[in-house]
Amino acid sequence: MKIAVSGKGGVGKTTFSALLIRTLDEQGKHVLAIDADPDANLAAAIGIPNAEEIVPIAEMKELIFERTEVRPGSLGGFFKLNPKVDDLPDSLSKKLGNIKLMRLGGVKKGGHGCICPESTLLKALVTHIVLARNEVVVMDMEAGIEHLGRGTAQAVDKLIIVVEPGRRSIDTAGHIRKLAAEIHLNQVVIIGNKIRSPQDEAFLRTNLPDFQFLGFLPYDDSLIEADLKGAAPFDVASRAKEKITQIISTLLGS
Numbered sequence: 001m002k003i004a005v006s007g008k009g010g011v012g013k014t015t016f017s018a019l020l021i022r023t024l025d026e027q028g029k030h031v032l033a034i035d036a037d038p039d040a041n042l043a044a045a046i047g048i049p050n051a052e053e054i055v056p057i058a059e060m061k062e063l064i065f066e067r068t069e070v071r072p073g074s075l076g077g078f079f080k081l082n083p084k085v086d087d088l089p090d091s092l093s094k095k096l097g098n099i100k101l102m103r104l105g106g107v108k109k110g111g112h113g114c115i116c117p118e119s120t121l122l123k124a125l126v127t128h129i130v131l132a133r134n135e136v137v138v139m140d141m142e143a144g145i146e147h148l149g150r151g152t153a154q155a156v157d158k159l160i161i162v163v164e165p166g167r168r169s170i171d172t173a174g175h176i177r178k179l180a181a182e183i184h185l186n187q188v189v190i191i192g193n194k195i196r197s198p199q200d201e202a203f204l205r206t207n208l209p210d211f212q213f214l215g216f217l218p219y220d221d222s223l224i225e226a227d228l229k230g231a232a233p234f235d236v237a238s239r240a241k242e243k244i245t246q247i248i249s250t251l252l253g254s
Helices: 013-026 042-046 061-068 088-092 116-132 167-182 198-207 221-229 240-253
Strands: 002-006 031-036 094-096 099-103 136-141 158-163 188-195 212-218
Touching: 002 013, 013 031, 013 042, 013 099, 013 136, 013 158, 013 188, 013 240, 031 042, 031 116, 042 099, 061 116, 088 099, 088 116, 116 136, 158 167, 167 188, 167 198, 188 198, 198 212, 212 240
Parallel strands: 002 136, 002 158, 031 099, 031 136, 158 188, 188 212
Antiparallel strands: 094 099
16 A cells, blocks of 8 residues: 655644554554655654654765765766666664654755755655555655656556645645646545535535545544644554544555
8 A cells, every 4th residue: 555645734734644654553453654754753743762863865975976976965977767776665764563664855946056866866756755656655745746647656556635624725635636647647546634514524525516525534632732742643642643543544455
């Protein structure tokens, strides 16, 4: 099972991804967690110790040079378009239980020299992870899906867009689905998050009528408190955990 998770910033995408990953781990699944959102910290949300010390792969200049034969930031020159990456998930990941986590980081744009080596390495790595790994893969992505290419997208089982009751969140969901369609990623579903009432659920269903809903997670003060305290959301009692178990059953059965 290969899953990509996307959504507007602030909707609870990383919290959902972390709950999903930790629940899969509890069920005995081997999970490869990919933090592909430069503005998120999936490692901390999962509960990996010293998460702030994890160096994103996009910032590993010596590794990028070794694999692409071009130093990041250099101008011009030739570099490998198919760098070796198959050893990286095992050698560079941080571990917690059955979970391996990799933090990709962002690629600087404009005015920072050639960005090709970094982006080439990251895309090659994501392609390998999606096409060749046999773990459950969960990728926490930004509100775009730039790390996925047309060939890679074919192997993604589900793109889960996390939304909250709000107009901007709904607009972002439509934008993400449009981007997904351009690379023929059509297995797109919605998770409604921060649901306070039946009216919130009805609002999302009414405004996203062409989407399949995978489930709804309640608004939960305990998850807010966990975030404020720097605690992993899975490690606090919340109503969302039972819902996540149901969502996994639906995913594995689909």
